[in-house]
Amino acid sequence: MTTDVDILIIGAGPAGLFGAYYAGARGLSVAVIDSLSQLGGQVTAMYPEKQIYDIAGLPAVSGRDLVRGLVDQATQYESTFILGEEAQLHERLPEGSLRRHQVTTSSGKVVRCGAVIVTGGIGTFTPRPLPAGEDFLGRGLDYFVPDSAEYAGKDVLVVGGGDSAIDWCLTLESIAASVTLVHRREQFRAHAASVTEVRSSSVRIVTNAEVVRLDGGAVVEKATYQLKGGEASTVPCQKVVAALGFTANLGPLREWELELANNRHIVVDSAMRTNQPGIFAAGDITDYDGKVRLIAVGFGEVATAVNNAAVYIDPDAQLFPGHSTDTPHQVSLSA
Incomplete structure (x- = not known):
């Protein structure tokens, strides 16, 4: 299967989704890989229910609602x-070649x-496994929760001690029959x-313990944890x-022979260009010097990347696309 597009975006997080919209608005065809x-x-994988407070124009928005809005915006094209x-x-x-x-x-x-824009959060994210329960993956064991409604009325075990674990305890407490948190420290x-x-x-907290076994039939039914000493x-x-x-x-x-910083970030210039021509x-x-890692910053960076990629693809194109307020939009009015 071969897909032919103007811009390939690698990463379907907030920056990637906004980039897909922005490229579409410029009349460019787009593919997104994640x-x-x-x-x-x-956002979807780690904190879909958490409130985000630093998105311009939105005093507070859940991760899920932010992604939903970005998807609706991106899929206009x-x-x-x-x-x-x-x-x-x-x-x-x-x-x-037309495509380089x-x-x-x-x-x-x-x-x-014609051009590639990398917008992955920090590259590829692989969930750290729960060795004791791999056989129940997809049968009650999850590494992230796409829909909290699936946990309603269930006895839920949350394993971990970071922000995601704590956020899920707070989110699920009001809808689950019970929530137990197990952390090794x-x-x-x-x-x-x-x-x-x-x-x-009401969350039951167990610390200095590790989950050593999950048991059940078609789905998980119980977990065994071992206290240190x-x-x-x-x-x-019924859910883990x-x-x-x-x-x-x-x-x-x-x-890809990209210049890296600290062996984990891609070095770019003010146009979001990497050291490889056509890769942003x-x-x-x-x-880059002064980099601030916020969603809000990513939105501006990807708009810059798309506009510069448009000129890379077509040197006769204008870097500045004009303001969206200058573009005619169809407005649907209902009585």
Whole structure:
């Protein structure tokens, strides 16, 4: 399968989704590749229910609602989304080719494009596994929660001690039959105020313990945890959230001969250009003097990347596309 587009965006998080919209608004065709199976990147994977307070014009918005709005905005145009696949091999096509780049995914799909924009959060994110429960993955065990409604009325076990684990405890407490939190240490890595809130809630907290076994039939039914220096105990659970974090890895992008900072970020200039012609980057994955890693910053960076990519693809194109208020839009009015 070969897809032919003007711009390929690698990463379907907030910056990537806004980039897909912005490129579409400029009349450019777009394909988006993401290693995760759902749109939204880290926001969907790690904190869909958490409130975000630093998005311009939105005093507060949940991660899920932010992604929903970005998807609605991006899908105004006919973008191609290739999810659950890694962008792997990059090849530069011969001079004079209409499409100058070819990227092959982990399943062998091929995208030919005029320019590439990398917007991955910090590369490829692989969930840290719960060794005791891999057999129940998809049968009650999840590494992130796409829909909290699935946990209503269930006994839920959350494993972990970071922000994601604490956030899920707070989110699920009001809808689950019970929530138990198991963490291998006494101290939590999460925001102190959130930890205090969990300690004041009905969530049962077990520290200095590790989950050593999950049991059940078609789905998980109970978990066994081992206290350090103590005996094993069992807790009933029909849902397990292993919020153990994600391993960040640039993966195959390391083979693209991109200039890197700290071996994990892609160095760009003020036009979001990398050291490789026709390859741009935006969002958390980038690095330059004064870099600030915020969603709000990523939105501006990807707009800059798209506009400069448009000129790279067509040197006669205008860098500044004009203001959106100058563009006629159809407005639907209802009585």
